Amino acid sequence: MTLDFSTPAHYLVALLPELVLSLWGMVVLLAGVWKKEEEGRPSADDLGTLSLVGLLLAAGANGWLYTAGSTGGHGMVTVDEFRLFANWIFLVAAFLSISISFTYVFRQRLQAAETYSLMLFAVVGMMLMGGSHNLILIFLALELMSVAVYALAAINRRDRRSAEAGLKYFLLGAFSSGFFLYGIALIYGATGTVDVLQIQRVVIQGEAVAGLLFGGIALLAVGFAFKVAAVPFHMWTPDVYEGAPTPVTAFMATGVKAAAFVAFLRVFLVAFDAVYETWYSVFWWLAAVTMVAANLMALVQSNVKRMLAYSSIAHGGYLLVALVAANETASAALLFYLLVYALMNIGAFAVVVSVARQGEERLQIEDYAGLGWQKPALGVFLTVFLLSLAGFPGTGGFMGKIFLLQGAVDSELWVLAVVLVMATLISYWYYLRVAWYMWMKEAPEAEAHAGVMTSMPMKVALVTAVGLVLFLGLFPSVGLGVAERSVAALFEAAGTMGRVIP
Amino acid sequence: MLIEALILSALLFGVGTLGVLLRRNAIIMFLCIELQLNAVNLAFVALSRYLGIDGQVFVFFVMTVAAAEAAVGLAIIISIFRHYETVNVDNFNLLKW
Numbered sequence: 001m002t003l004d005f006s007t008p009a010h011y012l013v014a015l016l017p018e019l020v021l022s023l024w025g026m027v028v029l030l031a032g033v034w035k036k037e038e039e040g041r042p043s044a045d046d047l048g049t050l051s052l053v054g055l056l057l058a059a060g061a062n063g064w065l066y067t068a069g070s071t072g073g074h075g076m077v078t079v080d081e082f083r084l085f086a087n088w089i090f091l092v093a094a095f096l097s098i099s100i101s102f103t104y105v106f107r108q109r110l111q112a113a114e115t116y117s118l119m120l121f122a123v124v125g126m127m128l129m130g131g132s133h134n135l136i137l138i139f140l141a142l143e144l145m146s147v148a149v150y151a152l153a154a155i156n157r158r159d160r161r162s163a164e165a166g167l168k169y170f171l172l173g174a175f176s177s178g179f180f181l182y183g184i185a186l187i188y189g190a191t192g193t194v195d196v197l198q199i200q201r202v203v204i205q206g207e208a209v210a211g212l213l214f215g216g217i218a219l220l221a222v223g224f225a226f227k228v229a230a231v232p233f234h235m236w237t238p239d240v241y242e243g244a245p246t247p248v249t250a251f252m253a254t255g256v257k258a259a260a261f262v263a264f265l266r267v268f269l270v271a272f273d274a275v276y277e278t279w280y281s282v283f284w285w286l287a288a289v290t291m292v293a294a295n296l297m298a299l300v301q302s303n304v305k306r307m308l309a310y311s312s313i314a315h316g317g318y319l320l321v322a323l324v325a326a327n328e329t330a331s332a333a334l335l336f337y338l339l340v341y342a343l344m345n346i347g348a349f350a351v352v353v354s355v356a357r358q359g360e361e362r363l364q365i366e367d368y369a370g371l372g373w374q375k376p377a378l379g380v381f382l383t384v385f386l387l388s389l390a391g392f393p394g395t396g397g398f399m400g401k402i403f404l405l406q407g408a409v410d411s412e413l414w415v416l417a418v419v420l421v422m423a424t425l426i427s428y429w430y431y432l433r434v435a436w437y438m439w440m441k442e443a444p445e446a447e448a449h450a451g452v453m454t455s456m457p458m459k460v461a462l463v464t465a466v467g468l469v470l471f472l473g474l475f476p477s478v479g480l481g482v483a484e485r486s487v488a489a490l491f492e493a494a495g496t497m498g499r500v501i502p
Numbered sequence: 503m504l505i506e507a508l509i510l511s512a513l514l515f516g517v518g519t520l521g522v523l524l525r526r527n528a529i530i531m532f533l534c535i536e537l538q539l540n541a542v543n544l545a546f547v548a549l550s551r552y553l554g555i556d557g558q559v560f561v562f563f564v565m566t567v568a569a570a571e572a573a574v575g576l577a578i579i580i581s582i583f584r585h586y587e588t589v590n591v592d593n594f595n596l597l598k599w
Contacts, residue, residue: 136560143567147574154578163582164594170575171531171591175522177571178538181564182515185545189508192553194560243596 001068005075013068014079016061017087018124024054025120032113044112048102048457051116055095055123062087074197076134083131085335085486086262090126093255093342094119099461100350101247103453107358108156108245115155119251122148126259130266135184135194138263142180142227145259146173149252153244159360165243172226172236180223186216187271199271217272217279224267227260228316231290241309246356249305250349253312254342261319261338266490269326276326283324288416290317291423298430304352305363307430308345311389314427315341318401321408321416328487330407335483337404340388340396340472347465348385350458351378357451368434370443375452381462383435388469390431391424396472396479403480507548514541528579528589532572539568 003010012019028051035041042050062084070079077083098119105112125145132138150173154166188194190212191202202208222233229237241249272279294317298310319341322334355371355378356362372379388395401424408417443449454462472479514537521534543561550557583589 136563140563140567143570147570150578151574154581157581157584160585161596163578163585164596166578167528167582167591167594170578171522171528171535174532174535174571174575175538177567178515178518178535178542181539181542182545185511185542185549188553188557188560189545189549194556 003068003070003079005070011075011077014065014070014075014077016065017058018127020061021054021058021120021124021127024051024057025117025124028054028120029113029117032111032117044106044110045102047112047116048098048105051098051120052095052457054120055091055098058123059088059091062091074133076137076195077128077131078133080489081486082262082266082335082490083127085483086130086258087127089258089262089335089339089342090123090130090255092339093251093258093346094123096342096346096350096461096465097247097251097255099457100250100346100353101245102457103358103455104245104247104353109158110155110245115152115248118148118152118155122152122251122255126255129259130262132263133196133266135187135196135199135267138267139177139181139184142260142263143177145256146177146227149173149248149256152248153240153252155248156245159245161243161360162245165240168236169240169244176223176226176233179219179226183216183219183221183223186212186219188216190216196267196271200273203272204274213275214278217275218282220267221279221282224260224264225286228257228264228320229313230286230316230320231293231313234290234294234313234316237313238306238309241312242303242306246305246349246353246360249309250346253308253349254345257312257316257319258338258342261316261323261334265323265331265334268323269331270490273326280324280326283320284413284416287317287320287324288419290314290320291419292317292426295423295426295430299426301430302365303363304365304368304434307365307434308348308352311427311430312345314423315345315389317423318404318420321404321413321420324416325407325411325413327407327410328484328491329410330404331487331490332480332483333400333403333407335486336472336476336480337400339479339483340400340469343465343468343472344385344388344395344397347462347469348382348389350454350462350465351382351385354378354452354454354458355449358453365434365437368437369441369448370438371449371452372438374443374449378452378454378462379438381466382438384466384469386431386435388473390428394470394473396469396476399473399476399480403476504548504552508545511541511545511548514538514544526590526592528582528591531591532575532579536568536572539564 003014031042122145125141128141150170153169154163156162190209191199225233294310294313301307322330388397391398391401405417518534518538522531546557546560
């Protein structure tokens with residue numbers, strides 16, 4: 001089917017995955033309050049399953065959109081393959097995050113309907129963010145995602161730390177949205193439009209008001225840097241990731257970051273391609289500082305959740321390299337890496353949820369002593385995820401880093417490539433330390449890990465994640481091929497090409 | 503006229519930014535964030551005199567977003583107040599800030 005953006009009805013078709021998920025989020029919310037508890041209200045598990053069904057439907061709609069082309073100019077949303085690939089990342093992240101929250105939601109007595117529907121609404125926001133050409137729509141989508149995730153971070157109202165995480169995330173998130181919006185206003189003032197493709201044209205023709213444009217780019221970059229938690233805009237990340245319920249942390253660390261990066265890439269590589277020289281050095285420094293500082297700070301963490309938070313900042317730094325490189329290889333690597341990162345990071349958090357007995361206890365690294373021998377399956381899974389996060393050959397994380405390096409080398413970013421490799425070497429220490437505790441340390445007592453449990457959905461999620469991480473590590477060309485096609489679609493539509501720094 | 507409005511908007515935005523950075527009361531910080539958003543609204547309205555009606559439409563979106571943020575934000579502030587009996591962010595130190 002060919003979508004004609006001059007017909008409003010076709011907009012609805014172009015937005016099918018988002019529409020399905022929005023409606024489904026409301027269905028989940030209603031299902032949770034439909035009946036009284038004693039009259040057979042759906043249980044938390046039922047609601048979780050219902051949300052997973054919604055994600056599958058949205059995935060079906062997303063797959064179907066591959067057959068649709070578009071004509072009649074362009075709308076506020078695109079139907080290019082770049083958007084569809086990004087949607088897969090968000091759907092995978094949400095699917096795994098919901099799968100690992102089943103027992104957690106039950107044991108912590110969270111509001112199941114609210115938790116799951118907020119996750120679905122957040123995914124709608126992510127999808128719109130990754131698929132829009134229009135800065136105002138990107139802002140709305142960013143807020144749709146963020147407001148849902150603020151509430152998710154604070155969803156455990158019995159836990160002080162959850163409330164604290166929610167407040168910190170909310171204050172700094174809203175603060176950064178202010179910068180983002182001000183950036184949009186200045187760019188609107190400079191170019192007279194908020195459409196990414198039209199901004200690109202105005203900028204290329206040199207008709208933009210320079211002062212407003214560069215101010216706007218700077219403010220937009222600050223807003224994005226907050227969302228992707230680049231050092232020095234990362235202050236909120238460790239606290240929020242540590243305090244939020246662990247499945248929500250997994251969702252934030254992967255989905256939210258992926259959405260921010262995808263929108264980041266689209267806005268900067270398309271709209272501001274012509275003024276690349278003015279912004280690349282700023283991102284160069286952001287990437288370098290983020291990689292080095294986050295990895296160094298992760299070294300001294302004793303709380304595994306907090307360590308994973310710093311690790312997620314560090315991975316944001318690796319991904320920023322792709323943005324600095326700004327060529328097709330690097331952009332494809334960014335998509336590939338975001339997918340692998342979602343799989344391995346949520347997998348690691350899934351094991352953390354299990355070891356914490358589906359709660360917020362036993363998060364110190366000492367609590368992992370002897371885990372591997374007492375719970376071999378979980379031990380092996382966590383080891384694979386940690387090796388992948390560290391970037392060991394044979395795992396998806398390794399191939400992702402290789403592709404990122406390839407992108408950096410294509411743009412002749414030698415120093416940045418060296419920093420990436422050095423930062424990866426530093427990261428081996430803190431990832432392997434956890435593995436060392438699991439396999440080399442004696443458990444304090446024979447039954448130390450007796451309370452560790454995994455529900456059926458979590459087992460499925462773990463096996464899927466491990467399988468895909470290894471598959472993408474051994475046969476990376478499959479994933480990379482799709483990512484390259486998606487990026488080619490973006491660059492073709494925009495008419496820009498990757499560039500080499502002079 | 504446009505220049506003056508943009509300067510005013512920049513000043514308001516700066517006041518909001520400073521407020522968030524300097525004040526420690528969560529509600530005041532939140533109000534300062536709203537001030538930032540409204541400074542942007544002012545810029546949009548001023549620009550729309552020259553660039554067409556779009557800018558004024560954006561203002562409505564921004565106001566909607568600000569209302570949604572206020573609903574969730576105040577709910578979070580109430581929920582943390584129940585735990586701590588205060589809204590001063592310096593007291594929230596279970597997590598290393």
